[in-house]
Amino acid sequence: MLEAMQPRLYGFILKRLADRDQTLEVLQRTNLVICQKAADYRLGTSFEAWTFTIARFQVMAWRKNQSRNRLVFSDTVYEQIDRKTEPSEANDDARVDVLKDCVKQLNVNERKLLEQRYQEDLPLTTLASTMNISLDAIGMRLSRIRKKLGQCIQQKLQK
Numbered sequence: 001m002l003e004a005m006q007p008r009l010y011g012f013i014l015k016r017l018a019d020r021d022q023t024l025e026v027l028q029r030t031n032l033v034i035c036q037k038a039a040d041y042r043l044g045t046s047f048e049a050w051t052f053t054i055a056r057f058q059v060m061a062w063r064k065n066q067s068r069n070r071l072v073f074s075d076t077v078y079e080q081i082d083r084k085t086e087p088s089e090a091n092d093d094a095r096v097d098v099l100k101d102c103v104k105q106l107n108v109n110e111r112k113l114l115e116q117r118y119q120e121d122l123p124l125t126t127l128a129s130t131m132n133i134s135l136d137a138i139g140m141r142l143s144r145i146r147k148k149l150g151q152c153i154q155q156k157l158q159k
Contacts, residue, residue: 001047002034008048009055016059030058095157102152110145117142 009030014023033054041050103111116122128138 002031002051005048005051009051012052012055013059017062022062026055026058026062029062030055033058095153098153098156099149101156102149105152106145106148110141110148113138113141114145 006027010023010027013026013030014020017023017026030051034051037054041047103114106114113127116127117124124135124138124142128135131138
């Protein structure tokens with residue numbers, strides 16, 4: 001039944017995203033959610049409507065996620081970045097040292113959150129649930145920490 005709906009789901013998503021690669025990604029996520037929530041489907045209701053509702057929510061989630069990516073570069077920009085000569089290793093080392101110093105100035109909880117998010121690569125949802133706070137709250141905490149680090153780095157590099 002789900003297999004027969006794939007072309008219609010694909011068209012439904014493509015109409016809303018207008019990008020084939022993104023559509024395939026969202027279709028894959030939609031199918032995953034449909035499989036995960038199969039037990040939630042109520043017999044006697046429209047399976048088609050149920051799957052299209054899931055697809056609609058997946059499209060909305062995709063758009064929301066994409067809107068968070070503030071910088072979206074074209075292929076041309078990536079090519080220019082690739083062609084750019086590498087900065088000197090001394091500059092890189094100096095910036096890394098400054099970053100390390102600034103991280104040391106954070107409080108224990110801030111450092112722990114950074115470590116869990118970026119070194120352990122824990123998803124925001126996992127962090128939020130383990131800390132028993134909302135996803136928005138965890139995002140704001142990380143944003144504040146990054147801002148604090150950015151200000152610290154700028155101050156140290158200007159000296």
